[in-house]
Every structure is written in C-alpha cells, then in structure tokens.
Amino acid sequence: MEQVRSGTIGIVVVAAGRGERAGASLEGPKQYRRIGGRAVIWHTLKPFLDWPKSGPIVLVIHPDDRALLNDATADVPRRENLIVVTGGATRQASVLNGLRALQGRDVGHVMIQDGVRPFVDAALLERIATELSSGKSAVLPAVPVSDTIKRGDASGVVMGTVPRKDLFAAQTPQSFHYETILFAHERAAEEQAADFTDDASIAEWAGIPVHLVEGSIDNVKLTVQRDIAMADEKLRGSALPDVRTGNGYDVHQLEAGDGVTLCGIFIPHDQKLKGHSDADVALHALTDALLATCGAGDIGDHFPPSDMQWKGAPSRIFLEHAARIAREAGGTIMNADISLIAEAPKIGPHRQAMREKLAEILGISLDRCSVKATTNETIGFVGRREGIAAIATATVVFRGNA
Numbered sequence: 001m002e003q004v005r006s007g008t009i010g011i012v013v014v015a016a017g018r019g020e021r022a023g024a025s026l027e028g029p030k031q032y033r034r035i036g037g038r039a040v041i042w043h044t045l046k047p048f049l050d051w052p053k054s055g056p057i058v059l060v061i062h063p064d065d066r067a068l069l070n071d072a073t074a075d076v077p078r079r080e081n082l083i084v085v086t087g088g089a090t091r092q093a094s095v096l097n098g099l100r101a102l103q104g105r106d107v108g109h110v111m112i113q114d115g116v117r118p119f120v121d122a123a124l125l126e127r128i129a130t131e132l133s134s135g136k137s138a139v140l141p142a143v144p145v146s147d148t149i150k151r152g153d154a155s156g157v158v159m160g161t162v163p164r165k166d167l168f169a170a171q172t173p174q175s176f177h178y179e180t181i182l183f184a185h186e187r188a189a190e191e192q193a194a195d196f197t198d199d200a201s202i203a204e205w206a207g208i209p210v211h212l213v214e215g216s217i218d219n220v221k222l223t224v225q226r227d228i229a230m231a232d233e234k235l236r237g238s239a240l241p242d243v244r245t246g247n248g249y250d251v252h253q254l255e256a257g258d259g260v261t262l263c264g265i266f267i268p269h270d271q272k273l274k275g276h277s278d279a280d281v282a283l284h285a286l287t288d289a290l291l292a293t294c295g296a297g298d299i300g301d302h303f304p305p306s307d308m309q310w311k312g313a314p315s316r317i318f319l320e321h322a323a324r325i326a327r328e329a330g331g332t333i334m335n336a337d338i339s340l341i342a343e344a345p346k347i348g349p350h351r352q353a354m355r356e357k358l359a360e361i362l363g364i365s366l367d368r369c370s371v372k373a374t375t376n377e378t379i380g381f382v383g384r385r386e387g388i389a390a391i392a393t394a395t396v397v398f399r400g401n402a
C-alpha cells in the first residue's frame with residue numbers, strides 16, 4: 001500500500017509549444033488564440049487559480065511569448081500567484097523546467113496540465129486530489145476510447161482492429177507525488193530514454209504504478225484549427241447574454257420664454273425650460289438611463305451644476321458622454337425610449353425629428369429610437385404648465401459573461 005503524503009498541490013501548466021498543427025495565426029501560438037473572447041491560456045489557468053487546493057502555480061512559456069502572455073492574462077484573477085518560467089524544445093523538457101521551479105516550495109503533489117486544455121473543471125480536480133490523498137503516486141485522468149481503433153499500414157490499408165476494451169485516451173492534469181515524478185523526469189532527461197509525449201509515460205518507464213481516474217469528455221486538447229473553432233463556438237454559445245436596462249427621470253420648471261429644447265429639437269413656445277444647461281429634460285433622463293446600464297452614477301456626477309462650464313450647454317454633450325462610457329465598458333446600445341410628459345407644446349409634430357436626433361447622437365438606427373408623449377390631463381405641476389417631465393429607458397448589451 002502506498003503512503004498518504006502531505007504538502008500542498010503544486011501546479012505546472014506547460015504552454016511553451018509552437019502549435020504547429022493548429023497553423024499560424026496573428027494572435028500567436030494556439031495557447032494565445034481567443035476563444036469566447038479570451039485567450040485559451042486564460043481559460044486553462046482559471047480553474048486552477050480558483051481551486052482552493054492549488055498551491056504554487058508554475059506557468060511554462062516560450063521566451064518569445066512574454067508580451068502575448070501579459071496581454072492574455074492581464075485580467076486573470078490572482079495573476080500575481082503565477083510563477084513564470086521558460087520551457088524547452090519538447091513538452092517533456094518544458095515540464096521538467098516547470099517541476100524544477102517548484103523545488104523548495106513545500107509541494108507534496110503536482111498536477112501537470114497542458115496549456116491548451118481550457119475545459120478542466122473543479123470536479124475533475126477533486127477526483128484526482130482524492131486519489132492522490134489516498135496515497136497514489138501517479139494518477140492519470142482518461143476517458144475510454146469510444147471509436148473502433150484500426151491499425152493501418154503506410155499505404156493506407158487496414159492491418160487489423162485493436163480491441164478497445166482496455167483502451168483509454170490520456171488527458172491532463174496528470175498528477176503525481178512531486179519528488180517521485182521530478183526524480184523520474186530528471187532521470188529520463190539524463191538517460192535520453194525516449195521521446196515521451198506525456199508524463200504518465202515517464203512514470204510507466206520508471207516503474208511507478210499509474211492509476212486511472214475518470215476524465216471528462218469536455219476536457220479536450222486544442223490541437224488543430226478546428227478544435228479552436230469548436231471551443232470558441234462552445235464558449236460563445238454558452239455565454240449568458242449580458243443585457244442591461246437602465247432608467248432615468250428628470251423634471252425642469254417652465255417660465256415665460258420663447259421655446260423649449262426637447263430631444264435636441266428646438267420647439268417655439270411661449271415658455272422656456274429653466275436650467276443650468278439647455279434644460280433638455282428628455283436628453284437628461286436618457287443620459288441617466290444609459291449611465292445606469294454600466295453602474296456609472298448619474299448626470300450630476302459627471303456634469304455638476306456647480307461647474308460653470310456647463311451653463312447653457314447643449315445637452316447632447318451629456319448624452320454623447322454617457323454613450324461613450326457605455327461603449328468603453330464593452331456595451332452596444334440596443335434601444336433608447338423616452339416618454340415626455342408635457343401639457344404643451346405639442347410633441348407629435350416633432351417626434352420624427354426627435355427620433356432622428358437621438359439616432360444621430362447615439363449612432364444607432366432609427367428603429368431603435370423611440371419618443372412618446374402624453375399630457376398630464378391638466379392635473380399636477382405638469383397639468384398646470386409649471387414644468388415638463390421625462391422618463392427614459394435604455395437597453396445595452398455587454399460583451400462576455402458577467
């Protein structure tokens with residue numbers, strides 16, 4: 001019976017390959033290609049960074065890829081916990097560099113993960129950890145082979161069928177007692193034993209019993225271009241739509257004058273709206289609605305009435321500012337809807353011009369801009385023609401999952 005051993009679980013993620021089978025891309029080798037809006041390596045690292053049992057995490061990269069890595073992991077949570085080292089000419093050499101980087105870090109076990117397996121989940125990590133803590137020195141996640149396997153010759157003729165009952169497809173993270181696999185790797189490198197394509201093979205070569213644990217059919221390795229395209233489709237398809245709605249309300253008093261500006265359109269009238277800016281209640285309400293979709297406060301936070309530079313300012317400045325904030329946060333403005341509550345002037349004759357103005361300011365199509373109006377049936381401050389009110393709603397769709 002193998003001994004239960006203590007110590008934290010170190011993680012080695014190898015990402016120093018060139019991804020030749022996947023082909024060239026402007027984004028760099030396959031571990032830096034974008035799937036679901038983020039780099040493959042971001043998705044690979046995340047479950048390990050989130051897993052409470054992870055100890056030190058070593059990321060093995062190619063020396064040419066530092067800038068790509070910085071870009072890919074800029075927003076990875078707990079990025080400061082990563083130990084970055086450079087790899088070698090083969091996967092085996094890269095793993096050995098990663099294992100060496102864990103020396104002196106109080107690591108009892110190690111999980112060795114391909115940088116291009118972005119769909120590992122916590123349940124798989126837990127299954128492996130359970131096996132390690134029961135004393136196994138080498139644990140291999142794998143899935144039974146489901147295709148019928150043929151052996152063929154160089155001319156493409158089938159030589160026979162391999163019984164698949166005992167066949168498993170090896171996955172990662174392949175996991176080991178740390179000192180045991182480090183020793184086996186060092187020896188394999190020293191003796192140039194073979195070109196091992198995985199770490200379980202090195203354990204087998206060294207005579208260490210390797211135990212199978214149930215892998216996950218989702219835990220695919222991205223090897224060729226089609227794998228990357230499918231991973232991207234999968235992540236985009238499962239992304240929750242991030243649709244956000246904001247509302248806004250504003251009122252301005254009326255006083256004697258020559259006209260009002262509503263939705264950016266001047267309407268001659270025997271009153272004007274009082275206010276610090278041009279007092280366009282409609283655009284103020286819509287500005288608040290847009291700011292609300294990205295939690296960016298309200299119009300007063302951005303344009304304080306105490307600031308003299310906004311005196312008499314056209315309110316389209318405020319709306320353009322809010323639209324820019326929403327876009328910079330990754331949003332696409334889907335729709336803007338304003339209800340004006342005014343006893344006079346009549347809004348109907350100006351509605352089309354108002355909608356066109358909104359479409360122009362927001363840079364969206366006319367059918368996404370709506371302006372409606374109602375009177376207040378002569379009651380209340382609106383009914384007494386003391387003021388005009390506006391209610392606005394904006395819908396913005398943001399990229400990626402919340």
Ligand SMILES: Nc1ccn([C@@H]2O[C@H](COP(=O)(O)OP(=O)(O)OP(=O)(O)O)[C@@H](O)[C@H]2O)c(=O)n1
Pocket residue numbers: 014015016017018019020021022031060087088089090091092094095114115116117221222223
């Ligand atoms: N010298 C190498 C070669 C491979 N790997 C890593 O090992 C994992 C699995 O290897 P593979 O899919 O074969 O990646 P590549 O070697 O990059 O692909 P290819 O063989 O098509 O060039 C990948 O995360 C890869 O970055 C590595 O760290 N160092």
Ligand SMILES: C[C@](O)(CO)[C@H](O)COP(=O)(O)O
Pocket residue numbers: 091114169170171172197198199221223
């Ligand atoms: C380690 C591995 O992912 C197990 O399936 C695989 O052997 C490495 O990839 P390669 O394509 O064989 O280099």
